[in-house]
Amino acid sequence: MQDKGQAGGARRASHAATVKTRPVADKAHEQALQHYQSAVQLMQEGKFERARVAFEKLIPTAPLELLDRSKVYLAACERNARKSDLVFANVGEQYDYAISLINTGDYEDARDQLEGILKKNAKADYAHYGLAVIDSMTGQAEECLEHLITAIELNPQNRIQARSDSDFQDMADDPRFTELLYPETL
Template sequence: MRRSGKSKKSKKTRRVSAPIQVRFLKKKGLKTKESRRSIVDPAIEQQLKTFEEGVQNFHQQKYARAKPLFEKVLSGPGKDLADRARVHLRIIEQRMQRSEPIIPRTPEEHYQQGVAMMNMGRWDEAREHLLRARKLAPKADYVVYAMAALDCLTGEAESAMENLKLAIQLRPENRYHARNDEDFAFLQEDPRFTELLYPDRDGSGT
């Protein structure tokens, strides 16, 4: 077969320089590491973090904590986050207006309020609620146990021993709770306390 006199030209591979490659990637919608870093706005990140913290408190019904967080989001650069924070603020204001202070009526409610006051170090208010709970439910071992703990925290050793002994009589399991309860640290050196919590020990201390 007769070959043509024209030689077939070899196809050369086109080399693309680095700047052109970057432009090509951007044209295709891809981002280099440098472009991704430049898009991140620290102010937006902080605003989003504050918003998420506010939402977490909102779902836990901690409206007093969530409100200032959402108010802080309003001053951020992200309009969408600010709009969403504004919606949450309206809901919080409505719920806080509707919420009224709960007046304890049952033994359990007085007990819970008493324990809450104990945790805040408000001893007089704690004692008031626990006494009311005990009056309504004199055989409630958990109320008597809480009274013993309160007596111990306020340095009333004799009353603490009496209440703890009664709490154990009402419910023997309270003996084991008291062994690891830090509220009774005041009685740790009292031999009566040891005898009450460890009745099976002999005089040798074993």
């Protein structure tokens, strides 16, 4: 009989321990939620590096309902922090960086870099050409043609380069593309 009493007492003790830990668990959950909200606020304010650090601290202990979102926001913070850290000595370096992004398939960031070049110099034919390449590779035929027309108007050599550029292979069947590259056959 004594064993039953001791077992019952052990059950009561473990139940009491559970009851005592619930408020602690709720408090930890509440703190995690507050940390999450603070990190999101930092991100919205454009303080990506500080938000990144906050999300990194949160993720190991984040409740399941915040974990996936925290990871997505962490990736966004890392991406934006990298962008703001980029400093180019000249437009040529920025263009080279954009081309490296195209080559690795990071079309969104490459587009941002090329558009940044155009903000500095709207007549940068090579930036229009690069945007035409991105548009071709991402299936945006209209935009591709617009940028390629501008690139050729600014520098007729771009027409010759585009004729042998494999990045435009998706445009090869478009008659407007052919007319643009081979106007002498009309």
